[in-house]
Amino acid sequence: MSESSDRYAGLTFPFGLSRGVGEADGKAVKVAESIMGVRHSLPFALDHVNCWVLGEPGNQVLIDTGADTPNTRKLWQDNLPHSCSGSGAPRPAALLVTHFHPDHMGLAGWFAEQGVTLLGSAIETDFSRLLWNIEDQTYADFYAQWYASNGLPEATISAVRQNANTYKKLVHQPPEASSWSHLKEGETVNLGGHDYQVLVGRGHAPDMLMLYRESDHVLIAADQVLPSITPNVSVMPRIQDANPLLSFLDSLAKLRQLPEDTLVLPSHGAPFTGLWARLDALNHHHEQRLAEVLDACNEPRSAYELFGVLFRRELDAQQTSFALGESLAHLHYLEANGDLSRIERNGVASFVRA
Numbered sequence: 001m002s003e004s005s006d007r008y009a010g011l012t013f014p015f016g017l018s019r020g021v022g023e024a025d026g027k028a029v030k031v032a033e034s035i036m037g038v039r040h041s042l043p044f045a046l047d048h049v050n051c052w053v054l055g056e057p058g059n060q061v062l063i064d065t066g067a068d069t070p071n072t073r074k075l076w077q078d079n080l081p082h083s084c085s086g087s088g089a090p091r092p093a094a095l096l097v098t099h100f101h102p103d104h105m106g107l108a109g110w111f112a113e114q115g116v117t118l119l120g121s122a123i124e125t126d127f128s129r130l131l132w133n134i135e136d137q138t139y140a141d142f143y144a145q146w147y148a149s150n151g152l153p154e155a156t157i158s159a160v161r162q163n164a165n166t167y168k169k170l171v172h173q174p175p176e177a178s179s180w181s182h183l184k185e186g187e188t189v190n191l192g193g194h195d196y197q198v199l200v201g202r203g204h205a206p207d208m209l210m211l212y213r214e215s216d217h218v219l220i221a222a223d224q225v226l227p228s229i230t231p232n233v234s235v236m237p238r239i240q241d242a243n244p245l246l247s248f249l250d251s252l253a254k255l256r257q258l259p260e261d262t263l264v265l266p267s268h269g270a271p272f273t274g275l276w277a278r279l280d281a282l283n284h285h286h287e288q289r290l291a292e293v294l295d296a297c298n299e300p301r302s303a304y305e306l307f308g309v310l311f312r313r314e315l316d317a318q319q320t321s322f323a324l325g326e327s328l329a330h331l332h333y334l335e336a337n338g339d340l341s342r343i344e345r346n347g348v349a350s351f352v353r354a
């Protein structure tokens with residue numbers, strides 16, 4: 001994910017411009033009727049995630065879990081029964097996970113063991129199980145191969161070869177396929193006593209669930225629209241979508257049909273209104289990046305050689321894989337558009353203006 005230059009233009013933050021929702025980890029704050037926000041810290045550069053609790057104790061639905069860390073487990077144990085109006089049920093009735101990323105479904109298996117009903121996308125939950133079950137060596141080799149074929153330096157490739165299955169580190173054993181009730185785009189579900197329309201965002205994850213409450217224009221946006229960072233849009237190993245940037249921009253276009261006064265509840269950052277302005281800014285960001293990538297490809301360039309164009313800062317190990325995925329996403333978009341052609345130089349995929 002990257003900072004956008006004109007951040008916050010046209011946005012308002014009804015609960016203040018806090019880092020995430022609320023002021024402290026695990027303390028629930030009301031953000032709309034029957035919706036509480038709960039923030040959890042994360043052990044990587046993106047330092048927190050917002051989860052949501054819909055409904056009242058006795059009939060609560062949790063949206064996303066945070067990563068599987070001792071701190072997150074403890075915060076849920078300590079705070080969940082009191083998260084809405086006073087004490088009540090010992091656990092939520094159901095958990096809905098938006099997508100397979102560790103910060104969103106890290107504790108799905110843990111909640112399942114406590115008898116919580118599970119709701120999610122079939123594509124996302126199947127993918128989580130697939131990824132979690134890959135042997136450490138196979139996982140590392142796959143990344144090393146992906147890095148090598150896209151021109152990353154030898155030192156980065158040998159470093160990634162030492163990695164284990166990094167997905168597994170922050171995710172409790174995922175529940176079996178049969179444990180899930182699957183939600184589909186367009187259906188309406190009653191969660192915690194209110195109706196929500198299921199929307200799907202693509203490009204950041206293959207089939208990420210969002211929820212829209214029409215009665216008062218509330219969007220639980222997962223990672224599709226964030227107030228201050230642009231969601232990572234990546235070509236990733238093992239994910240079938242070869243043109244995720246097109247999928248992402250298509251999903252933004254669909255959200256443009258929601259009312260302008262929609263209250264957006266993002267998974268990272270503070271709740272905001274100004275959906276249309278944010279969608280426009282995200283579109284603009286990618287248009288600019290595409291133009292810069294195309295310019296840089298007057299000479300053949302590998303995805304790695306574009307890091308300097310796309311990311312003007314140091315990248316840590318996790319950010320390197322995001323950066324490669326994001327660089328490829330822009331290259332594939334331009335290739336599919338007929339603007340770039342793919343050539344191979346010494347086993348490295350490169351792209352040049354068509």
Ligand SMILES: [Zn+2]
Binds near residue numbers: 099101104
């Ligand atoms: Zn995500």
